[in-house]
Amino acid sequence: MIQVTDEELTHLTKIASEIKYPKGQIIFSTGQRTNEIYFIKSGLVKIYRTTSDGRQVSVALRYPGDFIGLAEVLSNVNEREYGAQAMDRVSILIIWKDSFKEMLAEMPEFSEKIIRLMSDRLREAQNTIYDFIMNPIQGRLAMLLLNMAERVGNKGADGIIHVRLQVTQEELACVIGSARQTISSLLNLLREDGSIQYEGREIVGVNPNKLEAWIQK
Numbered sequence: 001m002i003q004v005t006d007e008e009l010t011h012l013t014k015i016a017s018e019i020k021y022p023k024g025q026i027i028f029s030t031g032q033r034t035n036e037i038y039f040i041k042s043g044l045v046k047i048y049r050t051t052s053d054g055r056q057v058s059v060a061l062r063y064p065g066d067f068i069g070l071a072e073v074l075s076n077v078n079e080r081e082y083g084a085q086a087m088d089r090v091s092i093l094i095i096w097k098d099s100f101k102e103m104l105a106e107m108p109e110f111s112e113k114i115i116r117l118m119s120d121r122l123r124e125a126q127n128t129i130y131d132f133i134m135n136p137i138q139g140r141l142a143m144l145l146l147n148m149a150e151r152v153g154n155k156g157a158d159g160i161i162h163v164r165l166q167v168t169q170e171e172l173a174c175v176i177g178s179a180r181q182t183i184s185s186l187l188n189l190l191r192e193d194g195s196i197q198y199e200g201r202e203i204v205g206v207n208p209n210k211l212e213a214w215i216q217k
Contacts, residue, residue, distance in 0.1 A: 001065040001151070002113040004039075011103060012039055016093035023166075027068075027084040027092065034072040034080055037100045040064050043090030044152070046171070049082050058175040060124075061087070063151045070118065073097050088166045132177075134216050140176040141186050142214035145196060149206035165203040190214075 004012070016039065021027060027038065030050055040062055047060040047068065059082065062068050068084055071077075095103075104111040131143060145165070153163030169183045176183075190196045195214070197205030 001063060002067075002117050004065065004110075004113075008107065008110050011107070012093055012095060015099040015103065016095045018091065018093055021086040021090045021092065023086055023088050025086045025090075027086060027090070028080055029083045030080055032080045034069065034077055035097050036069060037073055037095045037097065038068045038084070039093040039095065040066050040068065041091040041093060043092075044087040044148075044167075045090060045092075046085045046087050046175070047082050048085065048174070056083075056174055057177075058171075060121075061148065061175065067114070067117065070114070073100070074114075074118070087171060137176065137178050137182060138186050138189070139215045141172065141178075141183065142190070142195065142211045144172065144176055145190075145203070145206060146208055146211045146215075149208070153206065155208075159207070159209065160197070161206040161208060163204065163206060167203075 018041070021043075027045065028036075042064050045062040045066075045068060046058050047062060048056045048058045050056055062084075069080070072080055104114065132140065135143065148165055148167075149161040149163045152165075153161040155161050169180045169187065172178075172187075173180045173183045187196070190211075191198060193210060195207050195210040196203050197207075
């Protein structure tokens with residue numbers, strides 16, 4: 001994620017169309033033409049790839065303030081290699097490729113931010129490979145919950161990150177490559193341990209110190 005200035009956001013809003021997606025809606029699919037860049041104003045988006053037998057494999061989560069669809073457009077690939085799906089209610093700015101490239105040319109500081117973002121994502125991909133090798137399922141789940149909470153939550157004076165994670169066990173399983181039943185058992189362990197707090201079916205609190213104890217670094 002990059003910090004977009006008010007001037008940059010105003011410019012994006014002028015050249016974009018805003019669309020709202022309900023939870024579960026496909027934003028774009030594998031094989032779709034690459035004519036747009038997407039800027040997430042609110043909500044959580046899953047980036048995924050579909051296997052030959054129809055299963056979805058999640059490769060990344062994107063948060064408010066993130067751009068999606070950058071890689072294919074900036075590398076002049078004609079078709080999407082991955083899909084994107086709304087994981088809750090999502091509001092997105094859709095910017096046409098030519099308008100986005102003009103903005104990069106006209107606003108060099110914004111262009112530098114996009115370069116840093118792409119570099120950060122390359123490093124993120126490398127770290128993900130390492131983390132998946134080093135950590136069993138419980139470590140991957142702890143890492144995912146901690147990353148999500150840090151991105152969209154607020155840390156209180158008690159050290160707890162207060163958040164509302166409206167994600168299903170199936171979605172968590174898809175992201176870390178596990179089964180729903182395994183995720184259900186691990187979430188119960190994390191709740192008993194005090195690593196996470198629930199309100200109904202939503203995770204509303206995350207204890208970063210306790211979650212980090214589950215992660216091998």
